[in-house]
Amino acid sequence: MTLSLIAEQMLNGVQLGVMLFLMSAGLTLVFGIMNFINLTHGSLYMIGAFAGAATQAATGSFLLAILVAPLAAAVAGLALESALLRRFYGRDHLDQVLVTFGSILALNEATRMVFGLTPLRMNLPPALSGHVDIFGIPYPAFRLAILITGLIVAGLLYLVIMRTRIGMWVRAGASNRPIASAMGVNVPLVFAALFGAGAALAGLAGVMAGPILSVQVGMGEPILILALVVTVIGGVGSIRGALVAALLVGVVDTLGRVLLTPALGSMAIFVMMAAILAFRPKGLFPAHG
Amino acid sequence: MAEPATNLSRLREHVPTLLILAALAATPMIALGIGDPFIVKVATRVVVFAIAATALNFVVGYGGLVSLCHAGFFGIGGYVVGILAWHDFNAEPLWFLPGTSDLAIALPAAILVSAIIAAVVGAISLRTSGPYFLMITLAFNQMFYYGAIALQKYGGDDGLQITSTITLGPLDVSNRYRFFYLALVVLALTLLLVGRFVDSRFGMVLRAASKNETRVIAVGVDPWLYRLAAFVISAVLTAVAGALLAAGQQFISPVDMGWDRSGDLVVMAVLGGVGVVWGPAIGAAAFVVLELVLSSWTTHWQFVFGLLIVLIVVSLRGGLADLGRTIFSRNSGEATHG
Numbered sequence: 170m171t172l173s174l175i176a177e178q179m180l181n182g183v184q185l186g187v188m189l190f191l192m193s194a195g196l197t198l199v200f201g202i203m204n205f206i207n208l209t210h211g212s213l214y215m216i217g218a219f220a221g222a223a224t225q226a227a228t229g230s231f232l233l234a235i236l237v238a239p240l241a242a243a244v245a246g247l248a249l250e251s252a253l254l255r256r257f258y259g260r261d262h263l264d265q266v267l268v269t270f271g272s273i274l275a276l277n278e279a280t281r282m283v284f285g286l287t288p289l290r291m292n293l294p295p296a297l298s299g300h301v302d303i304f305g306i307p308y309p310a311f312r313l314a315i316l317i318t319g320l321i322v323a324g325l326l327y328l329v330i331m332r333t334r335i336g337m338w339v340r341a342g343a344s345n346r347p348i349a350s351a352m353g354v355n356v357p358l359v360f361a362a363l364f365g366a367g368a369a370l371a372g373l374a375g376v377m378a379g380p381i382l383s384v385q386v387g388m389g390e391p392i393l394i395l396a397l398v399v400t401v402i403g404g405v406g407s408i409r410g411a412l413v414a415a416l417l418v419g420v421v422d423t424l425g426r427v428l429l430t431p432a433l434g435s436m437a438i439f440v441m442m443a444a445i446l447a448f449r450p451k452g453l454f455p456a457h458g
Numbered sequence: 459m460a461e462p463a464t465n466l467s468r469l470r471e472h473v474p475t476l477l478i479l480a481a482l483a484a485t486p487m488i489a490l491g492i493g494d495p496f497i498v499k500v501a502t503r504v505v506v507f508a509i510a511a512t513a514l515n516f517v518v519g520y521g522g523l524v525s526l527c528h529a530g531f532f533g534i535g536g537y538v539v540g541i542l543a544w545h546d547f548n549a550e551p552l553w554f555l556p557g558t559s560d561l562a563i564a565l566p567a568a569i570l571v572s573a574i575i576a577a578v579v580g581a582i583s584l585r586t587s588g589p590y591f592l593m594i595t596l597a598f599n600q601m602f603y604y605g606a607i608a609l610q611k612y613g614g615d616d617g618l619q620i621t622s623t624i625t626l627g628p629l630d631v632s633n634r635y636r637f638f639y640l641a642l643v644v645l646a647l648t649l650l651l652v653g654r655f656v657d658s659r660f661g662m663v664l665r666a667a668s669k670n671e672t673r674v675i676a677v678g679v680d681p682w683l684y685r686l687a688a689f690v691i692s693a694v695l696t697a698v699a700g701a702l703l704a705a706g707q708q709f710i711s712p713v714d715m716g717w718d719r720s721g722d723l724v725v726m727a728v729l730g731g732v733g734v735v736w737g738p739a740i741g742a743a744a745f746v747v748l749e750l751v752l753s754s755w756t757t758h759w760q761f762v763f764g765l766l767i768v769l770i771v772v773s774l775r776g777g778l779a780d781l782g783r784t785i786f787s788r789n790s791g792e793a794t795h796g
Contacts, residue, residue, distance in 0.1 A: 206589050253768065262589050263524050267728055267771045270721040275764030282758050394600045394717065397593045405590065432608035439601035443582050446594065450585040 173306045178427050179420060180303070184312055186419025187319030191374040192396040193403070193411040194326055195367015201343030201406025201456055202360050203258045208269035209249060210371055211393030212276040215386070217242040217372025219280060222289040222384045231294040235376055242372020243365045250364050273390070281386045288385035291376075315377045322373065323412065330408045339363055343406040344456045395422070398442050404452030413453060417441075474779075475649050475736045478743075482642055486635050498634050500750060504743045505641040506703045509648045511726040511738035513695030516652050518724065519732030520661060521688050522668025523587075526720045527579065527595040528696045530602030531572050533715025535697030536704035537606060538568040540618040547622040559622040561631065561640075565701055572697030573690055580689035584682060587671075599717050606712040617711025624705045631705070641702050645739070648695055653735045655691070664688050696723075725767055731777025740778050 196210050220241035221234035228234075249272065257265050293311050300307040330336035338359045341349035350356045374392075382388060399418050403410025418438050425434030445453065482505060489497035510532055517523045542564045545557020558564055583594045612618045623632050631637045655661045667674045667681035674681050704710035713719075722745065730741020748766075752759035774781065 200589065204589065206592060256772070262592055263518065263724070263728065263732075264771050266524055266526070266592060266721070266724060268768055270718075270725065271764045271767030271771065273764070274718075274760045274767065278758050278761035278764065282761065390717065391600075394596060398597050401590060401593050401597070430608060430610075432604050432610075432614070435604035436601050436608070439597050439604075442594070442597055446585065447582055450590075 174427075175424075176304075176306055177308060178423050180308060180316065181312065182420035182423035183416060184316040184319065184419070185423055186416035187316060187323055188374045188378060189392070189395055189399050189419050190323045190412055190415035191319060191370045192392060193399040193415055194323075194408060195364070195370050196396050197400045197403065197406055197411045198330075198339060198343055198363055198408065199360075199367055200400065202339070202346055202356065202363065205254070205258050206262065206265055206269070207254065208266065208393065209254070209272045209276065210367070210396065211389030212273055213242045213246050213368045213371040213389070214375040214378075214392055215280060215389035216245045216276070217375030218379050218384045218388060219284060219289070219375075220372070221376030221379055222291050223284075225291055226289070231292075234291070234379075235373070238376030239369035239372040242375065243369040246368025246371075247361070247365045250361070277386050277389075284386075286386075288383035289379075290383060291379035293380050311380060315381075318377065322370070326370070327408065327412060335359070340408075340456075395438070398438055402442055402445050402452055404455040406456030407452070407454040410452055410454030410456070474734070474782075475653070478736055478739050479642065479646055479649075482645070483639075486638055495634060498638050500746065502634070502638045502641055502706050503703075504746045505638070505645050506699050506706065507723070507726060507746060508739035508742040509641075509645050509699035509702070510696045510723055511730065511742045512645075512648050512652055512735065513692045513699065514723050515727045515732050515735070515738040516655065516692045516695075517685075517688050518727055519737075520656055520668065521664045521685055523584075523685065523689070524592045524724065525583075525595045525689070525692075526592055526717065526724070527583075527599035527602065528693065528723050529715045529717070529719035530599040531576060531693040531696040532700035532703070532719070532723075533602060533606055533710065533712070534572050534575060535568040535700030535702075536710035536714060537609070537612070537618065538571050538697070539564045539624075539701040539704045540620055540710045541609075541612055542567060543620045543622045543624070544612060544618060547620075559620075559624050561624060561626045561701075561705060564705075565698060568697050568701040569694050573694050576690045576693030577686070580686045580693070584685050584689065596717060596720070599715070599720050603712055603715050603717070606715055613711070615712065617709060617713070618704075620704065620708040620710075624708070637706050641706065644698060644702060648698075649735060649739065651695075655688075656735055660684060660687070729770060729777055731779025733777070734779045737777050737779035740782075744778060 192210065192214060196207060199205060199207050217238040221238035224237040225231055225234040253268065253272065257268050297311040297314050299310050301310045301313050302308075303313070330339055338349065338354045341352070341354055342356050342359055346356055375389075378388075378392075395418060399411055399414045402418065403412070403414035418441075421441055422434070422438050425437030428434065429437065482501060485501040486498050489495055489501075510528065514525065514528045517525050539561070541552070542557050543559045545552045546559045547557070550557070579595075579598050583591055583598065586594060607615055623630060625631060626640060629636070631640050656665075663674065663679055663681060663684045667684065671681060700710070700714070703714065726741040726745045727738040728741065729744055730739060731737030749759070749763070752762055756762070
């Protein structure tokens with residue numbers, strides 16, 4: 170176990186963390202505002218990846234794929250929200266789980282019907298297929314590109330949520346919906362926009378993962394569960410918590426898989442989650458009082 | 459006159475349970491009659507999942523705790539039986555204990571292991587409630603799943619084949635019919651046990667806490683311990699179901715404890731009806747048969763199945779049990795459990 174390998178895995182961990190943040194941002198804010206656990210968030214990630222892979226296969230352009238994927242996920246997300254999920258905001262969590270569980274099964278199978286059983290491969294654009302030297306460590310250029318893109322998007326998102334008026338509405342809605350509503354925030358409108366944006370981010374994460382993992386049905390659920398862990402550790406409804414927890418989970422998961430066996434390493438984050446929750450049941454940065 | 463009337467209505471409460479058990483008990487005769495042993499295999503699967511769904515309903519329907527880690531407990535039960543049988547077959551001690559293919563030892567072992575794990579998981583998860591509980595249990599399920607994959611010695615990803623002959627004490631239960639009746643007895647005991655718990659003071663606290671936790675605390679009862687007890691009991695019964703599945707099909711794999719299987723169990727409970735003890739058993743039967751029929755029609759059966767689940771949540775809120783009661787009972791307004 171050399172130092173350079175550890176450093177490389179740290180970078181991979183941060184890269185996973187950044188992607189997890191893109192996934193968790195929508196999940197945690199949607200939950201914070203509507204008290205709704207959107208398990209279909211993983212399906213939106215998958216839809217983004219498939220839309221991206223199909224776009225690249227059709228046009229050969231990776232850039233176009235990156236642009237189409239979030240759009241497709243946002244459209245799918247908004248359609249799902251307005252046609253079905255919207256009716257379940259007032260219902261109990263059992264119904265919410267069931268309706269999203271059924272939707273996941275149907276969406277997965279629909280994707281399988283359209284794209285078949287074999288996983289799709291996304292090719293790297295030539296400019297990003299080489300390696301870059303970071304302090305003497307050769308690191309895949311594409312991973313670095315993901316890392317930087319993810320950091321930029323995460324940074325922008327953080328600024329929008331924490332520093333702008335729209336972000337203030339979102340935060341107000343997430344921490345206390347009735348009061349925010351009473352203070353004149355159009356919560357349904359803010360929420361619809363947020364849901365679409367969250368879906369777009371999930372789609373973006375999906376297409377960026379495309380060249381690293383293979384694009385296949387069922388790819389959304391493992392990442393969904395990691396995003397749920399991030400959401401729980403960070404404190405539901407807190408964007409700051411999501412950022413910290415995403416990086417933490419990304420690094421621990423990646424290092425765990427390298428230092429232990431892959432399967433044992435995969436358990437590491439759940440043990441970490443259990444340990445954190447044992448001391449802070451509401452997560453690191455709870456948004457609701 | 460009040461006394462016999464209560465007795466009568468109490469007797470009537472048990473009619474659906476007895477009908478379910480009788481119908482199941484008759485399936486091997488039907489299988490023999492038409493010479494299709496496959497029916498017994500399906501019926502065994504129904505019984506096993508009926509046990510798990512009934513157990514899950516104890517926390518979901520009565521405790522108001524939507525657990526998504528019950529497939530994990532199901533798998534733990536299965537792996538305890540599988541691993542003990544593996545050590546028996548390979549004549550290799552497990553640390554200092556010899557392996558065994560005897561369910562009279564393996565089932566109590568599965569109960570013990572799952573109870574300990576459930577106590578730890580429950581103690582942590584129950585510090586939270588509602589949606590948090592749901593997300594945490596889902597994460598724990600994934601942890602168990604990876605834990606099973608990490609068992610490289612016992613097949614890892616590929617699962618664990620049971621090659622020795624499964625017995626119950628001196629009785630050989632590897633016979634398909636005999637095994638079915640063993641599972642059926644366990645289902646009957648499970649229904650009896652959960653029914654007793656639900657009607658006891660313990661069950662009353664559990665139900666009250668799911669309706670209004672603040673009031674229960676105000677009365678001076680801390681629901682946490684009751685919930686933990688319910689969670690452990692439910693997990694243990696689910697592990698027994700998993701142990702039976704592994705012993706019956708002579709195989710257990712991580713797939714049996716995936717997060718989607720946890721979702722399936724919740725679907726079974728709700729499909730049958732979470733308001734009554736016998737509801738989930740009906741749900742499990744409907745689920746297993748539906749899965750079989752749909753998958754024989756099309757390879758894309760999950761699409762139909764997913765839509766069906768959505769449809770059920772949108773329209774059939776009391777589950778099949780409620781539908782049945784509305785049709786058959788004249789005074790369905792008196793349905794006891796909410």
